[in-house]
Amino acid sequence: MQFNRLGSSDLKVSEICLGTMTFGIQNTQQDANEQLDYAVDYGINFIDTAEMYPIPPNEATYADTERFIGNWLAENQAKRDKLILMTKIAGSGLAYIRNGSNISRDTIAEALDDSLQRLNTDYVDVYQLHWPNRVSPHFAKHWPWRTNPHDTDIERERDGMRDIVQGIGEAIKAGKIRHWGLSDDTPWGIHTFLNICRELNVPKPVSIQNEFSLLHMKDWPYLIESCVFEDIAYLPWSPLATGLLTGKYQNDERPQGSRWTFVQRQGLFRNTTEAHEATARYLEIAERAKITPAQLALAWCKQVPGVTSTIIGATSVAQLKENIAAFDITLSEDTKKQINQVIKRYPMPF
Template sequence: MKYSQLGRTGIDVSRVCLGTMTWGKQNTQADADEQIAFALDQGINFFDTAEMYAVPPTPETYGKTESIIGNWLSRHASRREEMVLATKIAGNGLSWVRGGGDVTGEAIIASIDQSLDRLKTDYIDLYQIHWPNRTSPHFAKHWPGMLDFSGVATAQHSAEMLEILQALGECVKSGKIRHFGLSNETPWGINEYLRLAEKHDLPRVASIQNEFSLLHAKDWPFLIENCVREDVAYLPWSPLAAGALSGKYIDGARPEGSRWSFAQRNGLFRDTEASNEAIKAYKELAEANGLTASQLALAWVDQVDGVTSTIIGATKMSQLEEDLKAFDVALDDELIAQIGSVFKKYPMPY
């Protein structure tokens, strides 16, 4: 296993981060136990969860994933130091989470205590804002004209971010969290947190996790350049585009128990004609080079300059084993060029 430094934290994280959002819905406690043990044995030290999980998010599944991890930690307390554990506070819009309200300083402090209780740990290595209070160009809202940037309340948003930072600072001082990160953010969001942290001597943003894959690479190059120049770790999530790049949903297939067989909070916005054609082309390239479609897609994300650690998830051990092999693959120049040709044909298929 290879490792990279998490921003300026001094923490080395595995190039693979094990995502856990299916634990508590598609996966049981026993499944999670097996995945955690296997991941640690393979050298993975980075684990990502959220208070909102499991997914799809519902009042019944809220907090279940953290509780599953906590159950494991309660039985393996001696292994806590082997793990870099990341979780997230949910943003606004979920009626069963703090009434659907914004992330505030008060919410930060309360939710950290609740996460610590569910996780059965004294500290969280990386605490992340799952999505900003303002509407951001994520979850299919990245097309021109969908958001109004001229009419935003910049001073209000900045004040909210300062309040969040101050609460995070209190939690760092008390030892409840070690570092904080962002998720589903933009270059402006990164830079405003950096500016506020420097101005008020508050914790510096360590990382950002955004959706990034062969089907959705809008963060390249501008946000990733921002991360590299400011030493903010870039953590792609959904590198398989919610499983689509595995090829299992080609031409409308819906394997029983797969993620797309469940109703999705934002709908199946990744399921487009262009995506379907792009996935077929990538799958053909992969198989011609002795790889699975998933391995090609994951190896490509891993070799993108600026990527720190890629967040993967699996509902089956066979998928996890297959996916991990991708991080030992070195794509040669010819194959990268062939991938690039497909990418240019389908640069933003959803």
Template structure:
């Protein structure tokens, strides 16, 4: 396993981060135990979760994933120091989480306490804001005209960010969290947090996790350049586009028990004619080089400049084992060129 620095924290994290959002819905405690054991045995030391999980999010599944990890930690406490444990506070919009309200300083403090209790640990290594209070251009809202930035009060957003940073600072001082990160953010969001932390001597953003894959690479190059220049770790989530790049959903297929067979909070917005055509082309290309479609897609993300650690998740051990192999694979110049040709044909398929 290879490792990278997590921003300026001094922490080394594995190039693979084990995502856990299916634990508590598609995966049981037993499944999670098996995945944890395998991942740790492979050198993975980075685990990502969220208070909102499992997914799809519902009142019944809220907090279940953290509780599953907490159950594992209660039985494997001696291994806590081996793990860089990351979780997230849910943003606004979920009626069963703080009545759907914004992330505030008070919410930060309360949510950290609740996560610590579910996780059965004394501290969280990386505490992340799952999504910002303002509507950000993610989850199919990146198309021109989809959002109106001019109608959002920048000063009010900055004021809210400062309150969040101050609460995070108090939690760092109390030893409850070590570092903080962002998720589903933008270059403006990153740089505003950096400006505020520098001005007020508050915790510095260590990382950002955004959706990123061969089908959804909108963070390249502008946001990723910001990360590189400012030493903010970039953590791609959904590197397989919610499993689509494995090829299992081609032409409308819906394998029983797969994620796309469940109702989705934001709908199946990744399922378009262009993405279906792109996935077919990538799958055919991967197989011509003796790789699976998933392995090629993951290896492509891993080799990209600026990527610190890629968040992968699996519902089956066979999938996890297949995907882990991708991080020991290199992509030769010929394959890189062939991937680029398909990418240029389908640059924004959803």
């Protein structure tokens, strides 16, 4: 297992991060225990979750993923100090979570205490802001005319970010979190938080996790360049494009129990003709390389300069084993050349 430093922190994390958003809907507690046991025994020390999980989010299952992990930690207390555990505070938009309120100093204090209790731990290694308070170009809003920066009150946004940083600083001083990070944010968000951290003398964010895959690479090179230059770990989530890159949704297939059979909060915006056409090409490349489509996508993600650790998820230990094996694969120059040709043809398929 390869380990990399997590941004400017002193933490060494495995190049594979176990994503857990299926725990509670697609996976039972027993399933979760089996995945956690296998991942940790294999050498993965990096686990990502969120108070909003499982996905798709709903009031009935709210925070069950943290509860599942907390139940496992209660039975594996000796392993806690060897793990790097991340969770996230949800932003506005979900009425059943703090009445849909924005992230703030006050909501951080409340949400963090609740997460610590559910997780059965005294501290979180990395506490993340799940998404910005402002509207940002994520979840299909990166297409032209989906957002308008003039709609944001910039000074109000900065004031809100100062309030957040103060809350983060208080949590660090209290020992409830060791470090903090961003999620679903932009270069402006990164640099504004960096400036505010210097202004308020609060430790800077050590990581950011954004959606990144062969079908969604808007962060490369500009945001990833910012991360490398500012010593912030870049953590891709959904490197398989919610399973699309495995090929299981080709020809309008919907395997029983798969993610696309559930109602999606943002809709199936990845389900486009261009995305399926690009995926078909990647399936052909994987066949020629004699690896699975999932392994092609994950091995590609790993080799992108600036990627610190890739967040992978699975609904079975068999899928988890297949995905983990991808990180022992080195793509040939010919395979990478074939991939580049598809990228040029389908640069933004969803």
